[in-house]
Amino acid sequence: MSDVTIVVGYTANEAGADALALANRVATAAEAVLEVVMILPSEARNSLVPADAGYERYLREQSREWLAEASRHLGSDVASKLHIRYAESYAEGLVAAAHEFGASLIVVGAAGGGLLGRSRIGSVANELLHSSDVPVVIAPAGSREVAAAQGVTRITACVGTRPGADALLDAGVVLARATKAPLRLVSLVPIDLPHGLDPELVTLTSTVHAEEVLDEARQALPDGVEATVETATGDSIEDAVRALDWHSGELVLVGSSRLAAPRHLFLGSTAAKMLRELPVPMIVVPRTTRTS
Amino acid sequence: MTQRNPSDAPLTEATRAVDSADHGISKKGLSAGSVGLIGAIVIGISCIAPAYTLTAALGPTVSEVGTQVPAIILLGFIPMLLVAFGYRELNRRMPDSGTSFTWATRAFGPWIGWMAGWGLIAATILVLSNLAGIAVDFLFLLISQVAGNPEIADIAANPFVNVVVCLLFMLGATWVSYRDMQTTQKLQYWLVGFQVLVLVIFSGAALIEVANGNAFDATPIELSWFNPFAVSDFSALAAGLSLSIFIFWGWDVTLTMNEETKGAETTPGRAATLTVVIIVALYLLISVSLISFAGVGDGEFGLGNPDIQDNVFFALAGPVLGPLAVLVSLAVLTSSASSLQSTFVSPARTLLAMGHYGALPKKFAQVSPRFFTPGYATIVSAVVASVFYAVMRFVSENVLWDTITTLGMMICFYYGITAFAAVWFFRRTWFRSVREFFFTLLFPLVGGVILSVLFFTTLVDSMDPDYGSGSQIGGVGLVFILGMVVLLTGVVIMVWQAIKRPAFFRGEVLARASAD
Numbered sequence: 001m002s003d004v005t006i007v008v009g010y011t012a013n014e015a016g017a018d019a020l021a022l023a024n025r026v027a028t029a030a031e032a033v034l035e036v037v038m039i040l041p042s043e044a045r046n047s048l049v050p051a052d053a054g055y056e057r058y059l060r061e062q063s064r065e066w067l068a069e070a071s072r073h074l075g076s077d078v079a080s081k082l083h084i085r086y087a088e089s090y091a092e093g094l095v096a097a098a099h100e101f102g103a104s105l106i107v108v109g110a111a112g113g114g115l116l117g118r119s120r121i122g123s124v125a126n127e128l129l130h131s132s133d134v135p136v137v138i139a140p141a142g143s144r145e146v147a148a149a150q151g152v153t154r155i156t157a158c159v160g161t162r163p164g165a166d167a168l169l170d171a172g173v174v175l176a177r178a179t180k181a182p183l184r185l186v187s188l189v190p191i192d193l194p195h196g197l198d199p200e201l202v203t204l205t206s207t208v209h210a211e212e213v214l215d216e217a218r219q220a221l222p223d224g225v226e227a228t229v230e231t232a233t234g235d236s237i238e239d240a241v242r243a244l245d246w247h248s249g250e251l252v253l254v255g256s257s258r259l260a261a262p263r264h265l266f267l268g269s270t271a272a273k274m275l276r277e278l279p280v281p282m283i284v285v286p287r288t289t290r291t292s
Numbered sequence: 293m294t295q296r297n298p299s300d301a302p303l304t305e306a307t308r309a310v311d312s313a314d315h316g317i318s319k320k321g322l323s324a325g326s327v328g329l330i331g332a333i334v335i336g337i338s339c340i341a342p343a344y345t346l347t348a349a350l351g352p353t354v355s356e357v358g359t360q361v362p363a364i365i366l367l368g369f370i371p372m373l374l375v376a377f378g379y380r381e382l383n384r385r386m387p388d389s390g391t392s393f394t395w396a397t398r399a400f401g402p403w404i405g406w407m408a409g410w411g412l413i414a415a416t417i418l419v420l421s422n423l424a425g426i427a428v429d430f431l432f433l434l435i436s437q438v439a440g441n442p443e444i445a446d447i448a449a450n451p452f453v454n455v456v457v458c459l460l461f462m463l464g465a466t467w468v469s470y471r472d473m474q475t476t477q478k479l480q481y482w483l484v485g486f487q488v489l490v491l492v493i494f495s496g497a498a499l500i501e502v503a504n505g506n507a508f509d510a511t512p513i514e515l516s517w518f519n520p521f522a523v524s525d526f527s528a529l530a531a532g533l534s535l536s537i538f539i540f541w542g543w544d545v546t547l548t549m550n551e552e553t554k555g556a557e558t559t560p561g562r563a564a565t566l567t568v569v570i571i572v573a574l575y576l577l578i579s580v581s582l583i584s585f586a587g588v589g590d591g592e593f594g595l596g597n598p599d600i601q602d603n604v605f606f607a608l609a610g611p612v613l614g615p616l617a618v619l620v621s622l623a624v625l626t627s628s629a630s631s632l633q634s635t636f637v638s639p640a641r642t643l644l645a646m647g648h649y650g651a652l653p654k655k656f657a658q659v660s661p662r663f664f665t666p667g668y669a670t671i672v673s674a675v676v677a678s679v680f681y682a683v684m685r686f687v688s689e690n691v692l693w694d695t696i697t698t699l700g701m702m703i704c705f706y707y708g709i710t711a712f713a714a715v716w717f718f719r720r721t722w723f724r725s726v727r728e729f730f731f732t733l734l735f736p737l738v739g740g741v742i743l744s745v746l747f748f749t750t751l752v753d754s755m756d757p758d759y760g761s762g763s764q765i766g767g768v769g770l771v772f773i774l775g776m777v778v779l780l781t782g783v784v785i786m787v788w789q790a791i792k793r794p795a796f797f798r799g800e801v802l803a804r805a806s807a808d
Contacts, residue, residue, distance in 0.1 A: 011661045011662055012661035013661040013662060016661065040664060041472065041664055049335075049474075049633060049634045049637050050335050050339065050545035050546075050634065052387075052389055052637075052641065053383075053387035054383075054386075054387040054388035054389040054390070054391070054394075054641075054645075055389035055641050055644075057387065057388075058389050058644070058645075058648070058659075059659065059664055062659050066661070
């Protein structure tokens with residue numbers, strides 16, 4: 001068993017099933033401990049409706065049933081525990097649970113309505129992306145249809161064109177080691193052409209720069225970790241994403257925006273575009289992880 | 293759901309795997325308690341919604357008891373208080389989201405329990421439609437005041453516009469309730485504070501106008517206003533009282549917020565007392581000042597004028613406050629809006645419990661997995677309340693008035709059963725201590741008797757076509773017809789459910805029990 005702990009924010013709907021299935025798949029591959037958490041609204045946030053001990057208990061019982069039902073979908077060899085926690089907000093509760101269990105990853109489902117196979121961030125996931133200091137992965141809709149046996153076939157870390165992605169690389173290395181999956185470092189280079197410039201020249205300089213950064217990143221990897229590198233170009237981030245090949249069992253890591261407060265996540269515009277386009281789950285890693 | 297101790301709650305083998313209840317409720321859960329004294333008072337006042345309650349109930353009450361409204365307000369509080377004691381004991385012993393339904397089933401068996409639940413649901417659905425109706429009136433009034441065009445306020449009288457806007461309100465309230473969207477505590481403090489302040493200003497202005505000789509029908513304040521024996525006859529007294537039960541409805545929540553309040557030893561009692569003192573003081577102040585300003589005659593602004601009785605603030609805000617009348621519209625609107633949500637919760641939770649115990653289809657027991665609200669039950673309540681309002685708007689000339697009167701009757705019905713359920717459930721422990729004698733026998737028994745007398749008197753009197761607003765169908769008072777339709781519909785649905793789901797009605801799900 002590895003020392004990786006995964007917290008999955010479960011809800012008894014399709015998004016929750018997606019999150020659970022993805023978490024189960026990653027946990028199986030990484031031999032990680034799975035902490036399945038349901039966050040119930042705390043009465044503390046109540047300012048209008050009087051608290052009702054009877055209803056509270058009903059919710060707790062119902063949540064237990066949901067959790068018990070959910071646990072039947074988990075692989076038999078996955079070490080899992082089920083929890084109910086109360087919090088004023090879903091995101092707050094999940095981050096607190098992640099700290100409590102020393103988790104290195106939070107898995108949540110995407111809100112409904114995304115295009116087939118792609119995630120659309122719901123308000124809950126959005127709040128989480130703005131407040132978590134633990135890497136967060138939003139399970140795309142349909143994750144529940146990917147079999148756990150598929151495992152994790154590759155870890156792709158999206159290294160930006162600017163240097164300084166230590167936390168991202170660390171997370172990628174940890175995941176690749178735990179899941180025994182190959183590591184791929186990619187750089188997405190959107191060619192946004194200002195008028196009057198030679199397109200080939202711009203492409204060339206951008207690509208060269210990206211390759212330098214990738215090389216740097218590869219050299220920074222700890223001994224014994226091998227990684228392939230790839231640079232993808234396109235008219236836009238979306239194009240660049242489409243230019244690469246993606247395994248269905250792949251996990252993608254991106255760093256959170258430079259605008260985020262240190263150690264907190266914030267989905268930058270590039271990451272947001274990728275999230276829309278990627279057919280595979282995307283893990284957003286805070287600039288500096290809590291444990292490092 | 294009915295076990296006395298949460299940790300005794302039945303756990304299947306599967307659910308036992310979920311970490312223990314004690315651990316599951318972290319420090320941030322309800323057990324730590326977070327509602328302080330002021331928080332509890334604010335929730336209490338916002339549930340009672342004094343601005344909304346008075347504008348809806350003052351007119352009908354005046355029409356029954358004339359100037360003795362203050363006396364009725366004081367008197368009406370007594371049965372409410374007595375029953376609330378029984379309610380609190382039951383809630384302490386068997387906290388359950390089904391409240392009256394579950395308790396009455398425990399005490400008297402499935403049939404009476406079912407009807408108690410039905411009474412609660414009917415009452416809350418009636419008040420939902422009334423709340424939305426009042427909100428519509430004040431919305432148009434507010435727009436007309438802001439635009440400076442009095443004709444806009446009259447649009448509310450057009451039944452089609454009225455129903456459409458009302459349904460939109462309902463839709464909004466359902467949305468908010470379904471998603472369990474909460475205002476922040478701070479905003480809620482401001483809203484309640486604003487509501488109380490406006491009511492005080494409104495009363496103060498009315499009294500000043502009286503003193504300045506500008507009142508519509510200045511009526512000198514007399515001590516006899518506070519004397520219930522000055523009411524002409526018993527029927528009028530009963531009708532007035534069942535209306536005043538309505539104005540205190542919702543107060544009981546402050547009494548039962550025990551476990552959730554900081555300093556659970558003293559806070560709930562203090563919060564409930566302070567809430568009721570504030571509410572009674574407000575009610576007395578407003579009723580005295582408005583009667584003194586407008587009199588109880590049937591002149592244009594007289595409180596006895598049937599045209600303004602179903603919504604008196606609507607008519608009187610302008611004459612009393614002039615340009616500041618817009619404040620009253622805002623206060624009533626915010627009051628109805630915040631009350632809508634807390635009101636939505638009770639029928640939904642009762643329906644949920646009924647679904648859970650198999651007294652209604654299982655669908656009613658559904659909890660929204662995302663928002664943790666009784667989703668299906670909430671939507672059903674909203675649809676029924678909307679249909680009810682739309683039908684009533686066309687059937688009755690005085691829809692708000694008639695619903696308020698019927699509502700009073702329904703509250704007497706299910707609160708009465710609840711009071712008796714408390715008495716009967718605790719039958720083996722009545723004489724265990726002085727405390728138990730008073731709280732589980734004497735108080736709820738007297739309260740229950742008073743409420744049943746009010747219920748039957750109102751029921752019989754309401755057959756008279758002239759009763760209440762004077763709406764009638766075929767020579768029978770509309771309030772009676774409404775009450776009967778509501779109760780008999782309940783009986784029909786109950787029998788239907790008894791055939792479809794006999795287990796509950798055989799007492800196999802919720803067995804009769806008593807405290808020992």
